[in-house]
Amino acid sequence: MSTQARGLEALVDAQKHPASMTRVIAVTSGKGGVGKSTLSANIAYVLARKGFKVGIMDADIGLANLDVMFNVRAEKNILHVLKGEATFEEIVVPLDENLWLIPGESGDEILKFSDATIVSRFIDEAQMLENLDFLIIDTGAGIGDTIQMFLKAADDAIVVTVPDPAAITDAYAMVKVISKIKHDILMIVNQVKNAKEGQKIFDTIQKVASGNIGTHLELKLLGSVRSDAYVARSVKQRVLVCKELANIAPAADIETIAVQLGDKKEHKMLEGQKESGIGTFFKKLLGQF
Ligand SMILES: Nc1ncnc2c1ncn2[C@@H]1O[C@H](COP(=O)(O)OP(=O)(O)OP(=O)(O)O)[C@@H](O)[C@H]1O
Numbered sequence: 001m002s003t004q005a006r007g008l009e010a011l012v013d014a015q016k017h018p019a020s021m022t023r024v025i026a027v028t029s030g031k032g033g034v035g036k037s038t039l040s041a042n043i044a045y046v047l048a049r050k051g052f053k054v055g056i057m058d059a060d061i062g063l064a065n066l067d068v069m070f071n072v073r074a075e076k077n078i079l080h081v082l083k084g085e086a087t088f089e090e091i092v093v094p095l096d097e098n099l100w101l102i103p104g105e106s107g108d109e110i111l112k113f114s115d116a117t118i119v120s121r122f123i124d125e126a127q128m129l130e131n132l133d134f135l136i137i138d139t140g141a142g143i144g145d146t147i148q149m150f151l152k153a154a155d156d157a158i159v160v161t162v163p164d165p166a167a168i169t170d171a172y173a174m175v176k177v178i179s180k181i182k183h184d185i186l187m188i189v190n191q192v193k194n195a196k197e198g199q200k201i202f203d204t205i206q207k208v209a210s211g212n213i214g215t216h217l218e219l220k221l222l223g224s225v226r227s228d229a230y231v232a233r234s235v236k237q238r239v240l241v242c243k244e245l246a247n248i249a250p251a252a253d254i255e256t257i258a259v260q261l262g263d264k265k266e267h268k269m270l271e272g273q274k275e276s277g278i279g280t281f282f283k284k285l286l287g288q289f
Pocket residue numbers: 029031032033034035036037038039060062063064140141190191192225226227228229230231232233235250
């Protein structure tokens with residue numbers, strides 16, 4: 001049996017947690033290049049190491065694609081599944097224990113599919129992913145319609161920014177757009193000198209948001225991630241920070257963020273809150289309801 005087939009068996013045969021559905025988290029930003037892919041990949045890795053079953057999907061083909069980041073080759077992607085040219089089993093790439101890559105395609109292409117028969121076959125097939133505890137989606141940057149569709153369909157939206165004033169302005173614009181479709185928005189301030197700087201930036205954004213967007217919005221700082229030249233180097237060397245440079249500051253920060261997301265999922269389960277699950281997520285995304 002090939003390594004890929006073995007890796008997939010672990011996904012399909014997974015013993016399901018009684019009340020667990022897949023929690024879908026979309027990672028986005030106003031400005032590009034702020035660390036979405038780096039954070040998505042590393043958060044996914046840490047959650048998987050903690051025992052959650054995690055899928056990671058790139059809805060954006062940016063500079064550093066997730067397949068590059070994980071040093072794997074994804075020949076076919078979700079668009080091939082939609083077109084009926086591949087099955088989910090053929091496109092999913094096992095990355096590590098409990099961790100799978102679902103190669104994406106620019107969202108615009110995916111969202112062109114509106115044929116009910118195609119979408120319904122696709123959603124049936126997507127059920128092979130239902131054992132995932134988390135699906136982390138690395139969306140593109142900016143406030144385009146496609147990204148909004150992903151954010152709308154996801155359970156959680158994380159907006160990433162960096163301390164640069166232009167990025168902060170764009171992050172705020174993004175928060176404003178998302179506030180029309182979500183009550184809760186999570187933020188990560190990446191590439192900070194220290195946690196204090198991250199908190200200060202978040203406080204500024206929150207202040208403007210509560211003054212201009214209104215009190216219905218719950219904006220929450222998930223955490224800050226410190227800057228470290230090793231992170232930039234790690235991407236070039238195809239090394240995952242939290243796996244191979246676990247002792248550097250950003251790795252510890254990402255770990256804290258992942259722990260919070262894991263705890264949050266468990267709390268929601270205890271409260272009996274429903275998560276969308278894979279089927280509902282794709283149905284929402286593809287406009288079936
Ligand atoms: N905490 C950090 N410290 C230092 N460098 C970082 C940090 N986080 C990300 N980087 C670097 O910033 C660059 C951009 O990161 P990344 O590709 O993850 O951003 P992105 O938001 O996904 O970009 P795009 O919008 O192009 O998809 C990369 O070179 C990455 O290594």
